[in-house]
Amino acid sequence: MDTRHMRYFVALAETLHFGQAAARMNMSQPPFSRQIAAIEKALGVRLFERNSRNVVLTTAGKHFLNDCRSVLAGFEAACRDVQLVANGAKGELRLGFTMYAAQGIVPKLVRLLSDAAPDVRLVLEERLPSDIDELLLEARLDAAVTLGNPTAPHLRTRLLARDRLRLIVHSDHPLASAEKVGAQALASERLIAAPASVVPTLRSAIGAYCAADGIVPHFALEPRLQHTIIRLVGEGLGVALIPQSLCSDLGETIVSRPLIDPPEFDVVLCAPTASKNPAVARLFELVKQLSF
Incomplete structure (x- = not known):
């Protein structure tokens, strides 16, 4: 027994007419009738009562119809699913x-x-x-x-956006009112930045920005998370250069100021090749x- 035999059985069970069922399966009636007889022989069960005028499902046939419909629906769903997974429309x-x-x-x-x-x-x-x-x-x-x-x-990568660094300071800081800030203004500041081992791209950008003006940055605090950096600046414990994308909601105690010739960096979608x-x-x- 396979799904092909189940479809033969369902066709007859739904039409209760050998000629119509054979036509549905694109067969002539004699070979279709032989298939139904072979199914009953393989199962050792009579699925239909038939005479010259009527075809009727037996009690076993009615139960088998429900099971066949479930199996065929599951099989068809599995065929659809495997195509969806292969097309990236299903899965994880x-x-x-x-x-x-x-x-x-x-x-x-x-x-x-x-x-x-x-x-x-x-x-x-x-x-x-x-x-x-x-x-x-x-x-x-x-x-x-x-x-x-x-x-x-x-890694396979695709550019999504280009971000840039901005300076954030406490609202009481002298640089809070500056129109733009250059690296020279950071010479005596306590910088707060994540360590290079955590965010090498940002740390390298900050170091290069200062070095271009001959400034050796003083990294006073090195928390791992940008949210922690922002909170520390909010407490007046130093200043920080953070991505512009994080400057939209800093709170009342923090001001962000644009940099002169700010470092830019890419934000990408990536995946293993x-x-x-x-x-x-x-x-x-x-x-x-x-x-x-």
């Missing part, structure tokens, strides 16, 4: 992201994927940039929105529709 996608992308980029990506592929289960994980690199390498994340890293040939997850390819195709 583990997407990592840094907090720099949490406010503007990630919500748009989630909406886009949810609308286009509602059967893809999206698992979101907010991580530090250094953790994201490792998790992608270990295939514990399928893709991520993070800072661009030109030294990562093992060796990824076999079709949902990753679908995501990369979908992001072409977005502008940030």
Whole structure:
């Protein structure tokens, strides 16, 4: 018995007419009748009572009809599902992201994927940039929105946005009223920044910005999280250079000021080049529709 035999049986059970059932299955009546007889012989059960005028389901036949319909529906669903998975329209996608992308980029990506592929289960994980690199390498994340890293040939990347650094200070700080701030103004400031081991792209950008003006930055505090950096600035414990994307809601005690010739950096969607997850390819195709 296979699904083909089940379809023969269902056709007859639903029409209760050998000629009509055979036509539905694109067969002539004699071979169709032989198939029904073979099914009953294989099962050792009479499924139909028939005479020259009528075909009627037996009690066993009625029960078998319900089971066959369930099996065929499940089989058809499995065939649809495997095609959806292969097309990236069903399955699971583990997407990592840094907090720099949490406010503007990630919500748009989630909406886009949810609308286009509602059967893809999206698992979101907010991580530090250094953790994201490792998790992608270990295939514990399928893709991520993070800072661009030109030294990562093992990753496929697509530019999503370009961000820039801004200075944040306590509202009582002398630089709070400056129109623009250059590196020279930071010479005697206590800088608060994440360590290079956590956010190498940002730390390198800050160091290069100061070095271009001959300034050696004084990193007084080095918390790992940008939210912690913002809170420390709010307490007047130093100043910080943070991505502009994080400056929209700093609170009343913090002021952000633009930098002269601010360092810029890329925010990218990336995934291992060796990824076999079709949902990753679908995501990369979908992001072409977005502008940030």
